[in-house]
């Protein structure tokens with residue numbers, strides 16, 4: 001007499017494996033997507049007007065009526081929502097903040113975002129929200145090459161409420177693939193032994209961590225990771241998958257194709273996914289999230305054109321429990337293209353930095369990760385390892401930005417002057433700021449690895465100050 005009320009995977013998951021993408025919206029014309037967004041935005045505003053104490057208060061203070069926000073274009077006049085407001089909202093009205101807009105009884109799940117600064121922030125989901133999260137994440141995994149029926153080794157952290165854990169597990173299950181739930185926190189040995197025992201077709205995790213895992217394979221298993229039969233490496237959670245030097249290394253060491261995905265806990269899990277073309281991550285979320293590209297200098301909304309650079313701004317449409325409007329993600333991206341051989345219609349981006357890391361050098365925005373890209377590309381003259389020495393207050397300097405770059409292995413220190421000049425010129429040409437580069441010996445700084453390494457130092461390291 002029992003009635004099955006939950007589903008572990010979509011009934012049509014297997015059939016979708018033969019489609020060019022997970023969801024039809026990925027191949028729908030942008031005008032049609034925009035029309036859907038306008039309609040869903042109006043519905044979302046009516047919902048918030050009725051249910052969100054947070055936005056009622058915010059818009060009243062700003063003199064904005066919900067009914068004035070009728071199309072994506074109207075969003076340009078609406079105030080942003082920033083992370084600190086969400087922290088304040090959570091503190092004022094636990095557990096899910098003043099921006100909780102669904103009844104507590106309808107909330108079925110929560111997750112936490114660690115963030116790089118401050119306390120974790122908590123996000124609530126209704127059943128409808130949870131299904132949306134799973135569908136969006138399935139779209140990105142599918143674009144990166146995961147298919148129903150695959151075994152997928154889980155290399156993101158499973159703990160701490162992080163969306164790379166349980167929600168990624170759920171999305172893999174939802175799409176009819178099978179998650180091997182070891183997790184980064186399960187440790188390198190267990191991950192490698194599971195890979196050797198089970199021969200998964202796919203591995204997901206943070207790029208630097210998956211490099212570390214593969215590098216340990218000869219020691220742990222007595223064979224290289226490239227002999228484990230993995231065909232797809234799916235990376236996210238930090239920049240890296242889109243940096244040619246890191247991507248190439250991942251592909252070589254795993255003997256597999258590597259694509260990346262991007263998202264963020266406040267809106268969902270992952271909602272940008274790279275296809276086989278490996279030319280940037282597509283917007284695959286148009287029916288659930290409106291994405292604007294913002295010029296961070298002027299706050300003007302930019303057109304989605306090849307070469308445009310800006311910060312991603314997100315508005316959830318159809319979100320029930322923790323809806324956000326014009327949320328400043330802090331992710332700074334470049335639009336790589338607006339069409340693609342794969343047929344997906346969403347623009348393709350690459351993330352090059354976070355607002356939290358941004359420095360302003362004589363008025364020019366500089367991201368340490370962008371400097372790292374360039375230094376990585378200058379191997380083998382460099383070791384690919386660098387640090388910014390930001391020995392000034394705050395994030396702004398009128399001086400030349402000090403950058404420490406490791407000499408390539410086996411290179412002669414007598415060539416340091418030429419290398420220094422070369423790095424400085426590359427930085428000036430590519431990133432439009434003046435650096436004061438110091439070449440330092442090889443292996444002085446921690447390489448990208450298990451932990452995210454901080455690329456910015458606030459004090460001169462001992463070996464230089466002595």
Ligand SMILES: [Zn+2]
Pocket residue numbers: 275276277282340341342343344
């Ligand atoms: Zn594509």
